[in-house]
Amino acid sequence: MKFCKKCFYSEEHPLNITFNEKGICSGCQVHDEKNIINWEEKIEKLKKIIEPYKKSKRSINNCIIPVSGDKDSYFIVYVVKEILGMNPLLVTYNNHYNTKIGIRNLSFLKTIFGCNHFNLTVQPQKVKKITLSTLKNFGSMYWHCIAGQTVFPVQIACKFKIPLIFWGVHQGVDQVGMFSHHDEVEMTRKYRKEHDLMGFEAEDLMKIDYSLTDKDIEQFIYPNDQEIENVGVRGIYLNNYIRWDTKAQHELMIKNFNYETEKLERTFDCYNNVACFHYTGIHDYLKFLKHGYSLITDHVNREIRFNRISRKQGGELIAYYSTQKFNNLDIFLKWLSIGKKDFFNYIDKFINRKILFKKESEWHLKNEFKDKDIILKKKDVNEIISFNSFSKRSKIKDNKKNYTLLGRGWLE
């Protein structure tokens, strides 16, 4: 298996990474643009793009921002409201796997920045039915989250005739370099289906699972092209106009707005995924089984590209975290009303046996990084990490026993 000479993505990456003649991946090449681009010009360009929307009197709000209790939400709202001078409507798809810290961050977000906020909580019974289906049919417990997060803002845009949506980072640009920053790619239905939703829109689920009905999936149906065209909906990614550095951005938000963070499973990054019980846990483990890498590789690659850690440190971090066990499976199983055996049976057929092998009941990558200078031995992680700024902890004590279901309480 071929790996990038700079970061740890391989040719098996699901987002079609390419390599140049020096063996450097497209993600690393596009990342290097960050050091060349004149970002002052870029933000000025963005200000010009949004000018007509700013003047529009069609709605109380002149743009939409999809937010959660984590993942740069504070930074995006900060930029759009404080730097671009827009009046955003915040929208959230409730992903049901909420931690208390996530709820806390989201609650403060709208208060701190003084924004209107819509939240969509789909009936839990429907979300569970869909999740059982996606787990069985393509090994995903997260499809409904991605589908909901990417469809609800567009539905609101059409319904309230607010055409402009601001997203933070486009992973096709930032992680894998599928596009250059200069392409200034915007949100498309095609990219959403192919890459975010693993090829399955809501209607496609019904074709593979006859137990699902129109009623089950109705909240996840993307508005049709005519509706989108009538309103002129477009989704702009800020990372095409701002030098995107999620670590620095979160640190600014911690300092200025008291964004709260938490030590997470299977990664050193305690900034990005604090609102979800499972993003760095079960969901991440499934990612490893399917693709042979997990979130720690994304985080390590990002830090290598910013020259904040060496490749050697990166390799050691991956070795340390990617084999870590995940917790909270019991909460998910209880929520979904399935047994542990069922869960492992469902996911078994999605294990990528082409690149993984089983040793002592654990799955490992067959052909690990070939660089001789990387010692892939487990060490105490504190010895490995020379930078320790990912360390702020929340004061909130999450009991780690139940999801907080935002406005609906939880069922025992």
Ligand SMILES: [Zn+2]
């Ligand atoms: Zn690379």
